[in-house]
Amino acid sequence: MTVDGLYDLFCQSLEPLALQPGQQLVAALGGGADSQTILDLLMRYRQQHPQYQYLAIHLDHSFHPSSADWSLTIEQAAKAYGIETIFEPLDVPVSSRQSKEAAGREGRYQRMAELTENDAVLLLGQHRNDQIETFLLQLKRGSGPKGLSSMAPIHPWKGNRRLCRPLLSVSKEDILDYAQQQDLTWIEDDTNYDTRIERNFLRHNVVPLIEARWPQFGQSVLRAAKLCAEQQQVMDELLQQRLRKEQTHNNHFPLCLLEQQSVAMQRALLRTWLQTLNRSLPSYEQLEQIRLQARSASNESQLQIQCDGYSVRYFQFALWCDANPGALPEDCWIDDTEVDLGAWGKLSIPPDLIMGNNQLKLTFSPSTAKLGKPGRQGRKKLRDWLKQAGVPPWLRQRYPTLELNDQYLWVAKFGWFSYQVIDTIDLPEPVWVSSSVGLYRLP
Structure with missing residues (x-):
């Protein structure tokens, strides 16, 4: 492939x-000929x-003894273009169950999200040979169509960011030819020849x-991956339509969705539901x-199945995804x-509520006193008000409330309560912006 031909493909x-206009295009530099070609x-x-x-x-995670020298070489080459650059070391903790390569990749992506704008496009240097290897690795793991789709040319990422792989149909040989013709600077990492690593093997x-x-064979793999991606896309669209037809909101999975469905369809619906919540x-x-x-x-079921970073629970003929909140704000x-x-989102407080001698307190420990609601008869404990409103029991135990002057209680999504019987409460309302991931959105 000619230099101009590769640029046209790009x-x-x-x-x-x-x-x-104004959108951010980011070259993710690894140091090899592929990412240097992307930059050029x-x-x-x-x-x-x-x-x-x-x-x-x-981002240098220092896995190789020469990585600091490599980083300096790559930085000098990048700055010669006059482009804005960010070169920094990256501390990557590696768990006992995680490969060093996977931990490094996860750390790099997380940091790149922090360093880029919300609608940025990250350009990656993965190529045809990488796609073939990914397909075979997924095949070895027994993956279905989603895994065999391998890497997408354009993929939604964190926020409104997207990952773009312009060289996904280009061979490594063509990339090296381009890099040599353009006299680019790149690094040859000797660990790429360590065949103990599955991808290198x-x-x-x-x-x-x-x-x-x-x-x-390579072209056949690319075609198979594309067909798997198309099949997965069609299946996802149909499953999401089925979900939306019965759901009141994303965090809720009505069990009627499983009725009169095959076992395979039941599993597919459950997987799709968790994917819409961005859960692993x-x-x-x-x-x-x-x-x-x-x-x-x-x-009477007390179903609670712990997964990676969340629990699946049962309440009122539906499944719910409950994020493990960790330590709530004090x-x-x-x-x-x-x-x-924290996980509940944010509150905007009217200035009148914190002026003068007002005392406004945030708490996640529900009041045990009986409360009255304007326009409603009788008084009940907050947990009973929440139960009546259909709030799942595990959320009732950690619901955010504001207490004003030991007289009034403001409850997110339910408004003002009083410790006395009262017809009206003439107080400005805080504004609750619930978590963007939808884990605490309520019915």
């Missing part, structure tokens, strides 16, 4: 992004499209042998436990108009 890959192509693109913002990021020992026998998918065993217990649930006196509620 431009075509960016067309579906429908970029807006992006700088050529900048000459024709100055209306966008351009940034290059390299495929790269050096397996894929060349297969392609020597079947030269079109449970293992097959966990998912089957959720499905079986949900099918046999009754009014009770405190409020003297500001903006209050962070």
Whole structure:
């Protein structure tokens, strides 16, 4: 492939992004020829499209003894283009159950999200050979269509960001040819030849042998991955339509959705529900436990299945996804108009409530006193008001409330209560902005 041919392909890959003036395009630099080629192509693109913002990021997690020297070399090459750059070290904790490579990748992506604008496009250097290796690794793991879809050319990411892989159909050989013709600077990492690493084993020992026998094997893999992606997209659309038809909101999975459905459809609906909440998918065993217990649930069921970072619970003929909140904010006196509620979101407090001698207190421990609601007969404890409103029991125990002058209680989404019987309460209302991930949105 010629230099101009690769640039034309790069431009075509960016067309579906429908970029807006001022939008941020970010080259994620790893140091190899692929990411340096991405940067060079992006700088050529900048000459024709100055209306966008351009940034290059390299994060050094120091897994290799020479990584600091490599980082300096890459930084000098990037700055020669006159592009804004961010080069910084990255501390990556590695758990006992996680590979170093996976931990490094997760750490890099998390930090890049923190360093970029909400609608940024991150350009990655993954290519045709990477896609083949990913497909084979997913096949080895026994993945279905979603896993075999491998890497998407354009993929939604954190916030409104997107990941873009302009070179996904380009061979490593063509990328090296381009880098050499353009006299680019890149690093050859010797760990890429360590065949104890699964991806390297495929790269050096397996894929060349297969392609020597079947030269079109790589193209067949790309076509299979694309077909799997299309099939998964159609299935996701149909499943989401089925979910929306019965749901009152995302955090709620009515058990009627499982009725008269095949076991495979039940599992698919449950997986789709958790994906819409941006939850990590449970293992097959966990998912089957959720499905079986949900099918046999009754009014008295105490179903609670712990997954990675959340629990699946049962309440009122439905499943609920309950985020594990960790430590809730401590009770405190409020003297500001903006209050962070952690997993619950944020509160905007009217200035009148914190002026003068007013004492406004935030608490996550429900009051045990009986409360009256304007326009309602009788007084009840807060947990009984919440129960009557259909709030799940585990949320009633940690519901955010504001106490004003030991007389009034403001409860998120339910308004003002009084410790006395009263017809009206003439107090301004705080504004509750619930968590953007929807984990505490209530019916």
